[in-house]
Amino acid sequence: MISVIEARDAILDRIRPLGVERVDIASARGRVLAEDVHATRNQPPWDNSAMDGYAVRSVDTVPSSPDSPAELEIVEDLPAGYVAKRSVGPGQAIHIMTGAPVPEGADTIVRAERALKVDARRVRILQAVESGTDLRRAGEDIRDGDLIIPSGMLIRPAEVGLLASTNRSHVSVYRRPRVAVLSTGDEIVDVDEPLEDGKIVDSNGYALSALVADAGGIPQRLGIIPDTQEALEEALRDGLLADAVITSGGVSVGEYDYVKAALESVGTSMAFWKVSMTPGRPLAFGSIDDTIVFGLPGNPVASMVTFELFMRPALLKMQGYTHIYRPTIKARLLEDLTKSLGRKQFIRVTLQKRGDQYYASRTGAQGSGILRSMSIADGLAVSHEDQEFMPAGQEIEVMLLGGYSGLSDDRNY
């Protein structure tokens, strides 16, 4: 038996980021940047007005007496997108729109609410305004040459905007892994096939493909492979054209579990582990040439949980992610839990928030075939190996599963 952490470290040790490709920034969201992006100019490029109002000299805004506000001559109307033709001299103002470059001579902006337009040529300034008010300074967001997005960063909508603002139409990102997904077992049939006695529908092929896509990979479902060594070998050879292969089923020690023999015979150097965890336990991992191979257990929950713990971080690492683990939170148990000693148990839980505290309750029975428990779960509570009994009220770490079910909301903002 090996621990979850030993298994994961051994896997991640073998994983390297895949190659790099250039993509259009419009399709770069969710990808990981494979180059440092530096600014090629200041942003904003010039001082500009943060408000609709008047560009003036601050000394001209001081009233001559408390009841006689300064009155200035409007010498030009300046919309955004244009540069003033005139400069602002003593006693003058340029009517300016938000975003327009601050005209020569002006050192401040009087926002429209602080002014009263008398007519097309004259404006009264209702209060004195300090130099530099309501201006956006050249380079206050980004300075020319700044490292604005480091290599390894996930491209989110804000990064897409930053890339556009620095005139990058294309960027280098890590390639997304193509992942072949194989379901094994004579009892497994596809969703649209007749369900004869003794057969079960291939939920793993679909759930695992969805998990691959969710982790940024490109799933290729290779279908259902019967429990014979020849059929498995043939399917694996196809699978090895991808960056990774996932099989489900057939890695335990049942009489019909040929995955091990087939993997060895197509040449993968595999490790077959018993990981001290529930659900899960049997797990095969190895590689051939540049293809990584994972043999996951057949039980639907076990295959999803082992994917979460081992494959997801591996797929993220292949895509150049530097943060590859799910976030965790601390929650208090709402019920007593008993588990088998010596194994780390990943308990499917729902979470509730009361005040600042999260509370976790089990989704119900924890059988590794009960797929609906994964659908209900908000996260996996991670028990300690060396604990057999965890009383209600104990604090436990909960790994948050991604994807918002849309069933509850935190309206605290």
Ligand code: AMP
């Ligand atoms: P195995 O690991 O092959 O012994 O399978 C363990 C359990 O998982 C058995 O009850 C299988 O019927 C079930 N199982 C295996 N593969 C799948 C699959 N693709 N979809 C749903 N259940 C499966």
Ligand code: MG
């Ligand atoms: Mg099987």
